[in-house]
Amino acid sequence: MQSWVDSIHARARTRLGSGRVASYIPALAQQDPERLGIAVYTNAGELYSAGDAGVPFSIQSIAKVLLLTLALRTHGEALWQRVGLNPSGMPFNSLAQLEAERGKPRNPFINAGAIVVTDRLVGSFATPDKHLQDVARRLSGNVSILIDAEVLASEWQHRSRNAAAAYLMKAFGNLDNEVDEVLRTYFSCCALSMSCSDLSVALNFLAADGHARATGERFVSPGMTRRINSIMSTCGLYDAAGDFAYRVGLPAKSGVGGGIVAVVPGRMTVCAWSPALDESGNSVAAQYALELFAEELDAHPQEA
Numbered sequence: 001m002q003s004w005v006d007s008i009h010a011r012a013r014t015r016l017g018s019g020r021v022a023s024y025i026p027a028l029a030q031q032d033p034e035r036l037g038i039a040v041y042t043n044a045g046e047l048y049s050a051g052d053a054g055v056p057f058s059i060q061s062i063a064k065v066l067l068l069t070l071a072l073r074t075h076g077e078a079l080w081q082r083v084g085l086n087p088s089g090m091p092f093n094s095l096a097q098l099e100a101e102r103g104k105p106r107n108p109f110i111n112a113g114a115i116v117v118t119d120r121l122v123g124s125f126a127t128p129d130k131h132l133q134d135v136a137r138r139l140s141g142n143v144s145i146l147i148d149a150e151v152l153a154s155e156w157q158h159r160s161r162n163a164a165a166a167y168l169m170k171a172f173g174n175l176d177n178e179v180d181e182v183l184r185t186y187f188s189c190c191a192l193s194m195s196c197s198d199l200s201v202a203l204n205f206l207a208a209d210g211h212a213r214a215t216g217e218r219f220v221s222p223g224m225t226r227r228i229n230s231i232m233s234t235c236g237l238y239d240a241a242g243d244f245a246y247r248v249g250l251p252a253k254s255g256v257g258g259g260i261v262a263v264v265p266g267r268m269t270v271c272a273w274s275p276a277l278d279e280s281g282n283s284v285a286a287q288y289a290l291e292l293f294a295e296e297l298d299a300h301p302q303e304a
């Protein structure tokens, strides 16, 4: 497995130089586009990594997986009265469908959907962002995971589009709490800094029927795990979810920090990170690394 990861890292490096680092959150524009990390965490508890796998980066929309998981744990199926379950076919920050669909976002992995999910958590926890940080620490076994205050401040300052989505949903009665509080909490969760190694370990419960190896607990049920993986497959890479499903075929979630986490159910989690993004906001080199990884899985169906 270590030799797969090393060879995938070397081959994916050829994609460095394509794409552009996110600049609509100015703090993210400072990222080095030459970074590339890959980490694989198997259900047996082995971690394999290459390149910048230990470097913390802004997880951004990957936080939406943890937000959704916490909201399903606290609100169950009632959550789906507030947010839909279908791909949007639109950019992650689009407002186009929200007006026509009366403030109910298509799914929990576009921004509007994650803002609604955050609103549910604001109603259930005193400090949902601190709770999420604590969950990320426990699931990854890394107590030094932090919310990056500079990224949070930068996103807050440039919040117009997310604020527009939140106010529209508030006008339709789909947000219970104050817009500013919900947005701050959502940005704070997106501003968590984690490495590829942290994320591959933290999200391994999705490959292990909901069992979190680092804490020894069943974090969610097998059925809920299957459902979260399904939404990742259909909506995890926004309007490019279909392309990614064809090329890689694994449930995955991306973020504009350049990270993507993919799940091989029953076997392992993989996280790849490289900051330069394509037009859909998905990392060019990380997508390629995961495509190469899927090809290795095809070639070695029994390993790991």
Ligand code: GLN
Pocket (backbone or CB within 6 Å): 059, 060, 061, 062, 092, 093, 111, 155, 162, 187, 190, 254, 255, 256, 257, 281
């Ligand atoms: N925090 C980012 C935003 O709301 C997340 C977007 C993303 O990673 N696709 O714009």
